[in-house]
């Protein structure tokens with residue numbers, strides 16, 4: 462159990478325990494409901510179901526596989542560029558130790574743009590979903606490989622109870638079956654194996670062939686050019702999650718526009 466995913470979950474577990482000892486679950490839940498009630502919440506799912514190519518543009522300063530990608534960005538400025546390029550939604554990595562993100566990044570993005578926001582983190586406790594909602598997120602990532610069946614189902618319904626979407630992430634057909642079993646309606650297929658970091662579009666291809674009708678699929682990771690988007694649209698994808706390529710692009714809005722023009 463010394464792989465990266467387990468190590469990240471281990472440090473995260475301690476962090477969440479510490480946070481839970483300073484704020485009660487009732488308080489954070491109230492903050493979440495207040496924030497959800499303060500504005501008209503954005504629908505993450507609806508944003509991904511629009512005509513054409515829908516891109517979730519990610520704010521990702523660093524990663525365990527790539528080290529520092531672009532640590533000094535201003536999240537609000539970058540989010541505005543993503544919005545200008547026609548991003549359907551924004552993903553903000555909030556994990557601190559390995560991705561150098563934070564909930565402050567998410568708050569800054571919330572204040573800057575008017576698109577649905579995904580909290581991208583390693584979530585295993587409802588406390589983290591309330592934190593996400595209180596910071597202004599509209600959706601949370603739930604990684605099937607990191608959760609048992611009962612926890613996955615419970616966390617999904619906590620998100621739903623707040624009017625949020627869960628992006629349920631899988632990497633294999635076996636994980637897809639577990640995502641189906643918990644009632645997931647938005648399923649992300651990570652082309653990157655979180656334990657080995659190997660990237661292959663085969664993951665997206667295999668999962669697309671077995672996904673149930675009505676499930677909205679998102680192809681995630683390792684995407685950087687039109688040709689990849691084109692071959693994924695032929696597999697049936699119309700939603701994509703892109704981080705590194707946008708973080709490294711000299712003009713992220715221009716790259717987004719180009720990728721959104723990809724044809725079948």
Ligand SMILES: O=P(O)(O)OC[C@@H](O)[C@@H](O)c1c[nH]c2ccccc12
Pocket residue numbers: 519521581582604630651681682683684702703704705706
């Ligand atoms: O930077 P990329 O290769 O475009 O990937 C983005 C996103 O898919 C990736 O950050 C990601 C997908 N699932 C995750 C789970 C945890 C942390 C990060 C991720």
